[in-house]
Amino acid sequence: MSSQPNTTKIPFSIAHTQQPVRLIELPPAILSLINSDERPTLKIKAAAALPPSQSHNASSTSDHAVLCTADKTFSLRQVHSSNTTFLLTPTASCDSPSSGEVTVTSTVTSYLELLPLPSIADARDLLRPHLLPYPSPPPSPGTRKSRTQLARDTPISDAEFNHAWDSLGAFEHDGCCYIPTPSSLLAAVKEAFTSAAAERITICAKSPFSPDLVLGCIDEDVEIPRPLIVAALASVCDCAEDGWRLNESRCIEATGRWVLQEWHEMGKGDMLYIAFSKIWKSVVPDGCARLCCLDAIKVCWLVGCAEVRLVNS
Numbered sequence: 001m002s003s004q005p006n007t008t009k010i011p012f013s014i015a016h017t018q019q020p021v022r023l024i025e026l027p028p029a030i031l032s033l034i035n036s037d038e039r040p041t042l043k044i045k046a047a048a049a050l051p052p053s054q055s056h057n058a059s060s061t062s063d064h065a066v067l068c069t070a071d072k073t074f075s076l077r078q079v080h081s082s083n084t085t086f087l088l089t090p091t092a093s094c095d096s097p098s099s100g101e102v103t104v105t106s107t108v109t110s111y112l113e114l115l116p117l118p119s120i121a122d123a124r125d126l127l128r129p130h131l132l133p134y135p136s137p138p139p140s141p142g143t144r145k146s147r148t149q150l151a152r153d154t155p156i157s158d159a160e161f162n163h164a165w166d167s168l169g170a171f172e173h174d175g176c177c178y179i180p181t182p183s184s185l186l187a188a189v190k191e192a193f194t195s196a197a198a199e200r201i202t203i204c205a206k207s208p209f210s211p212d213l214v215l216g217c218i219d220e221d222v223e224i225p226r227p228l229i230v231a232a233l234a235s236v237c238d239c240a241e242d243g244w245r246l247n248e249s250r251c252i253e254a255t256g257r258w259v260l261q262e263w264h265e266m267g268k269g270d271m272l273y274i275a276f277s278k279i280w281k282s283v284v285p286d287g288c289a290r291l292c293c294l295d296a297i298k299v300c301w302l303v304g305c306a307e308v309r310l311v312n313s
Helices: 028-034 052-057 123-130 147-153 158-168 182-198 211-217 226-236 248-265 273-283 286-291
Strands: 012-014 043-046 065-068 073-090 102-117 132-134 171-173 176-180 237-240 243-246 300-303 307-310
Touching (some): 147 158, 171 226, 176 182, 176 226, 182 226, 182 248, 182 273, 226 237, 226 243, 226 248, 248 286
Antiparallel strands (some): 065 073
C-alpha cells in the first residue's frame, strides 16, 4: 500500500448568484408516464381562495398545490433535508481544455415530494362552492367563471373533475356554472319526455335516442336552459356509442327523490302518498309509470299508511 498522501484536488467554488431551482421526487407512476411513448401533460394546480363565508366548507385538498395527470391527483409536499444538494454546471465547453473546476450554481436544502391521492372523495365538495343554484340571478360579468376556468382552477385531475361535474348534474349557461335544484331537474326531464313523446321519439331502455333530437323537439319559447335539459337527461340515461338509453331504475329513483326534495325544500312536512305518487308518475315516461313504487328509492319511508317522509328531513 502506498504511503504517499492523495494530493488530487478538484477546484470547487460557489457562484455568487444562485439560480432558484426546485427538485421534485417522482414516484414510479409519474416516471413511467414521462418515459412512455406518449408523454402526458402534467398540471400543477392550486385552489383559488374562497370567500370567508365559504371557508368552513373547504375540502382537504383545497389548501395546497397538487400535480395532476389526466386521471390522477398527487399532493405536493415540501420536504426539508439535513443534507445539502449542490447543482453544478460545466465551466468549460467540450471543445476547450477543462481545468476540472466545478461551480455550484444552485444550493438545495429541500425538495418536493409527490404523494398519490388514491381517491378524491371530496371532489364534489371542491366544486359546490363555485356552482350557483339554478335558478338564481347570474353574477356580474367580472365574477363569472366558465366550466373551462373552473376545471383549470380546481385542484383535481380532468377525469376526476368531469366525474364530479356529471354526478352533480352541473351545467354551464351564459358563461356561468350552475347546479340544478330538484325543482329545475323535474321541470327539465318532464319537458324532455313530454316533447319527445309529442314527436313520437321513444325514450326507453331498449331504443337509443339522440339528445340533440330531443332538444330539437322542445319549443323555442320554453325558458329552460338547454344545457340543463342535457344534464338532467344524462343523470337518468346511459351513454353509448349508438346513442343514449334510459336507465329505468336510475330514472325512477332520481325522479322520486327530486319530488320529495322539492317538497322538503318548500318547508313542508310529510307528503301525502297519493299526491307524491301522482306527481312522480307524471314526470317519468309513460312506460315507466308502472315502476313507481317506494321500493325503488331509498331516501324515504312511509309514515303511517298515507304519508311519505324524506330521510333525514
